Amino acid sequence: MSMFEDIPVGVGIIFEGERIRGRDMQVELGGPREKYKFELVQSRSLDEIEDGRIEFAGPDLPGLKEGTNNPFGILIEVAGKEIEKDLEGVIERRIHEYVNFVEGFMHLNQRYDIQLRLSKKSYEKGLNTLRLLGEVLIRLFKSELSFIEKIQVTFVTDPGKVEEWFGKAIEIYEARDARARGMSDDEVDVFYGCSLCQSFAPTHLCVITPQRYANCGAISWFDGRATDKVDPKGPVFEIRKGELVDSVKGEYEGVNKVIRDKSLGEIERVQLYTAFGYPHTSCGCFEGCAFYIPELDAFGVVHRNFRSETVNGLSFVTISDLTAGGRQVDGFHGLSIEYMRSPKFLQADGGWDRVVWMPQEIKERIKDFILPEIADKMATENDVSNIDELRAFLEERGHPIVERWAEAPVAEAVEAPAEVTVPTLELAPGAVPIQGIPAGMSFRIILKNARIKAEKMILKLEKGG
Ligand code: SF4
Numbered sequence: 132m133s134m135f136e137d138i139p140v141g142v143g144i145i146f147e148g149e150r151i152r153g154r155d156m157q158v159e160l161g162g163p164r165e166k167y168k169f170e171l172v173q174s175r176s177l178d179e180i181e182d183g184r185i186e187f188a189g190p191d192l193p194g195l196k197e198g199t200n201n202p203f204g205i206l207i208e209v210a211g212k213e214i215e216k217d218l219e220g221v222i223e224r225r226i227h228e229y230v231n232f233v234e235g236f237m238h239l240n241q242r243y244d245i246q247l248r249l250s251k252k253s254y255e256k257g258l259n260t261l262r263l264l265g266e267v268l269i270r271l272f273k274s275e276l277s278f279i280e281k282i283q284v285t286f287v288t289d290p291g292k293v294e295e296w297f298g299k300a301i302e303i304y305e306a307r308d309a310r311a312r313g314m315s316d317d318e319v320d321v322f323y324g325c326s327l328c329q330s331f332a333p334t335h336l337c338v339i340t341p342q343r344y345a346n347c348g349a350i351s352w353f354d355g356r357a358t359d360k361v362d363p364k365g366p367v368f369e370i371r372k373g374e375l376v377d378s379v380k381g382e383y384e385g386v387n388k389v390i391r392d393k394s395l396g397e398i399e400r401v402q403l404y405t406a407f408g409y410p411h412t413s414c415g416c417f418e419g420c421a422f423y424i425p426e427l428d429a430f431g432v433v434h435r436n437f438r439s440e441t442v443n444g445l446s447f448v449t450i451s452d453l454t455a456g457g458r459q460v461d462g463f464h465g466l467s468i469e470y471m472r473s474p475k476f477l478q479a480d481g482g483w484d485r486v487v488w489m490p491q492e493i494k495e496r497i498k499d500f501i502l503p504e505i506a507d508k509m510a511t512e513n514d515v516s517n518i519d520e521l522r523a524f525l526e527e528r529g530h531p532i533v534e535r536w537a538e539a540p541v542a543e544a545v546e547a548p549a550e551v552t553v554p555t556l557e558l559a560p561g562a563v564p565i566q567g568i569p570a571g572m573s574f575r576i577i578l579k580n581a582r583i584k585a586e587k588m589i590l591k592l593e594k595g596g
């Protein structure tokens with residue numbers, strides 16, 4: 132009997148990546164319009180947990196009006212002899228994956244920023260209580276992560292209780308994040324990789340180091356270490372650093388090798404501390420994004436919850452679209468807020484001396500980590516609303532970027548070369564170029580977001596093969 136036969140909708144990896152539009156949703160839980168939302172995993176001792184228990188603090192789905200968004204929290208408590216505190220972050224991140232396995236449920240983002248949608252179609256099929264979602268989560272967690280011996284789930288929908296728990300959750304996230312602060316990449320021989328988001332961005336891999344927190348802001352180096360120990364075949368795994376290629380940019384031979392393997396050759400190299408050349412890829416779950424402002428030769432940073440336009444007139448959604456998808460896009464760099472607290476934050480690009488704008492909310496959150504001599508020289512949406520105003524602000528406050536302009540004037544005209552030589556390829560005798568591609572030249576075809584159906588696959592051994 133299938134593990135999910137009593138669940139009225141399908142459950143499986145095939146439903147990951149399903150998008151539910153506003154007009155098709157029965158209800159939204161959390162999401163950008165709700166200030167208070169959270170997901171949290173807490174480890175407990177074995178005798179504190181009633182295995183399989185599902186509780187509610189607030190109304191279940193039928194009590195939530197169709198088409199509305201609602202404050203929402205999910206608390207998962209786990210126990211097991213091998214479970215340690217450092218595993219909480221990674222178990223928590225799996226909520227994203229497992230909710231997305233449920234037909235008609237969509238889960239985006241993480242921690243204090245979650246957005247879940249349930250489709251009308253699945254609701255009508257019988258997925259009309261969160262108890263069923265709880266059942267699925269409990270079964271998946273226990274079957275996939277065998278070190279979880281007991282698990283209980285609480286859904287929080289009462290607005291007052293969500294707000295109360297939100298405050299507690301923020302303190303818990305902060306304590307987790309603080310743990311790796313002060314450690315350096317040089318102190319360790321291994322980093323950790325996370326491929327959890329490859330179902331959305333097949334060429335993306337997060338490289339998690341003591342000084343570079345995962346893009347989603349949910350997994351630290353300690354979390355990676357704890358997970359690799361108990362779930363070595365899982366999506367979070369050890370990466371041996373190997374030879375250092377560039378200490379400022381943060382490039383390592385071992386990391387490059389793993390990236391090449393995991394991205395099926397699409398990404399050749401990654402430099403952890405730059406937004407140019409070979410930047411760390413971004414899936415789409417990043418908490419924030421650094422974006423290059425060519426007019427000022429500087430960076431702005433924006434986070435997911437910023438609803439207005441940034442100083443260059445682009446919204447977070449537009450910047451996010453330009454950045455996401457497991458690509459390396461010069462000047463667009465997905466990041467976690469915790470990474471902004473790292474001494475290696477954009478180190479190869481000038482670090483804080485190159486950052487000129489960010490929303491007030493982020494500035495407030497990381498104020499203790501911004502170099503004091505620069506904090507007042509960086510503008511927010513409260514100071515300026517376009518690039519010209521920003522330029523004047525930076526000049527008036529004496530931001531270090533102004534000196535950089537003096538050294539290398541911005542937007543200097545580049546003289547075009549008098550003649551451009553295009554290399555030609557010699558064809559083998561008798562070879563015919565196909566659509567302009569010379570014979571003898573190898574190329575790779577990458578199909579993105581493609582669904583391929585085949586009735587049969589025939590493998591034939593070629594002579595001499
Ligand atoms: S953003 Fe990175 S670390 Fe976070 S779940 Fe996705 S791949 Fe893993």
